[in-house]
Amino acid sequence: MAQSNRPPLIVFIILFLLFAGAGYWFFLNKNQPENTTNNIPNTLNNQNNPPPKLSLTEQANQIVSNLDTSLPNPNVLAMDGSVTMVKLIKLLENSYQQKYPNIPVTYGVPEGLPNGSNQGMKNLLANKVQIAAISRPLEPEEAEAGIKLIPIAQDSLAIVVGIENLYTGDLTLDQLKDIYQGKITNWSEIGGPDLPIKVINRSPKSGTYSFFQDVVLLGESFAPDSSNFITYERDVTTPILRELKSNGISYTTVAQAKNQTTVRIIPINGVSPLDQTAINNQNYVLSRNVFLAVQNPISPAVQNFLEFALSNQGQQLIEQADFISIN
Secondary structure, three states, X not given: OOOOOOXXXXXXXXXXXXXXXXXXXXXXXXXXXXXXXXXXXXXXXXHHOOOOOOXXXXXXXXXXXXXXXXXXXXXXXXXXXXXXXXXXXXXXXXXXXXXXXXXXXXXXXXXXXXXXXXXXXXXXXOOOOOEEEEOOOOOHHHHHXXXXXXXXXXXXXXXXXXXXOOOOOOEOHHHHHHHHOOOOOXXXXXXXXXXXXXXXXXXXXOHHHHHHHHHOOOOOOOXXXXXXXXXXXXXXXXXXXXXXXXXXXXXXXXXXXXXXXXEEEEOEOOEOOOOHHHHHOOOOOOEEEEEEEEOOOOOHHHHHHHHHHHOHHHHHHHHHOOOEEOO
């Protein structure tokens, strides 16, 4: 008897199940929208597509727009704070007063002389001023007190020596740290002349002092004062630069150093703060933001000053003061 060439019954059963399953799947999905990935749960989509990061200008404007302006305007808009920001604040102050002539503006307590970032913050917390101009971030206790910090410009620190100094090389960040902690005490140790290094340190009242300590010393202590390590009591710049001569070293802002004929700026890690491309690319380690700080609530006059500092006109004045606009 000849064998049948038909496939076994089991093959027909398997084929039937496969076609039936495919038809059922098509029936369930034929009315679904084509772009089902757009309807995937919000959490997954949000994780894969986070909201765009705000620019520094957008962050600053958002902070200002969210401030409570319920306080009455003061008779005098009083400010205090950073010595390194004097030129910047004075330019903003003069133009602001032309726009809002009814409220005089002062910078510095009590005689129009600014006392540095740290004292400026103390005066803000004590309600002696309405705005503090500071060149450092908030301390934890200041943030806990509800202080609002508005970035208005960018800045860089310059490491400076006297024009007579025979050392013409760069410094690494580690070498700079060792100099300010008293571990390197002679220029010959880093390839310079056989002269003691005279370290001129800024006042502890200065926001620049705090920034330098955080970034260069990593929060550690400066060397103690001695005949070749001098810490100024008052936050000043010009007397420090005059004292550098042939063996001194100090730090200040680029704005205060770059037009001086008595000092020379030392590159750090091979990068000069005068290299604008390096600053824009964040390749210079001693760059920072500078801020206006306020307590919330504020008055409309304070809000006007903050908005003016962030306006196109205000940012042009910031560039005139040799700071970097955030726009």
